Amino acid sequence: MRILVLIDGSKWSQKAALHAIAIAKKKNAxxxxxxxxxxxxxxxxxxxxxxxxxxxxEIKKFEEQIWKEMKKSVKEIMEGLLELCHEENVNCSMKIVEGIAKDEILKEANSGAYSLVVMGAYGKSGKTRIGSLLEELAGIIKPPLLIVR
Known part of the structure; x- marks a missing residue:
């Protein structure tokens, strides 16, 4: 069993990862x-x-600085979760790609490689309504989708 966990840097995606790790530990996934x-x-x-x-x-300079920070931030979050997986004896890896979130997520999730997809109900904005990306993905991801709130 392979579990795909969508990480966007929000506390909700980190919470989703914790649920995925617990499932993986029980299912040896x-x-x-x-x-x-x-x-x-x-x-x-x-x-x-x-x-x-x-x-x-200075827009180009700002863009490059922001881009570096975005990459650094998500990598740090994922490395922390990777460390937690290792502490829990859960087989884990990370994958960071560049592109349009919806397109890249659909390509990965629907590749046939996963038994379950896990994501947070809300994104980085933290708004109280369900995330717009979730609304777009929910009906077109082929594997079962676990939404964590």
């Missing part, structure tokens, strides 16, 4: 921590930052 980095997010943040700081000419 492998956990794959999966994250998609979307450069469009870095561009949008850089644009907003440069507009607010009146430094529109």
């Amino acid at each position: 492998k956990v794959i921590l999966f994250s998609v980095l979307d450069r469009r997010e870095a561009k949008a943040i850089a644009f907003n930052l440069s507009m607010r700081s009146d430094k529109i000419g």
Whole structure:
């Protein structure tokens, strides 16, 4: 059994990972921590930052700094979860890809390699309504989908 855990950096995705690890421990399954980095997010943040700081000419510099921080942040979160898996004697690996989240998640989840997909109910924004990515994915992911709140 292989469990795909979607990690977006939110506390909800980290909580989902904890549930996946508990399931994997009971079922002797492998956990794959999966994250998609979307450069469009870095561009949008850089644009907003440069507009607010009146430094529109430095947008590319801001974008590169933000992109590095995004990659560093998600890698640190996943490495912490990887360490927890090892402490719990759960076989685990991590995979970080670049692209559009919905497309990359669908490609990975529907590859036929997973028995279960686990994700948080909410994303990084922490809004009280179900995450928009979840709404898009829920009906088209082929394996069973466990949504953690």
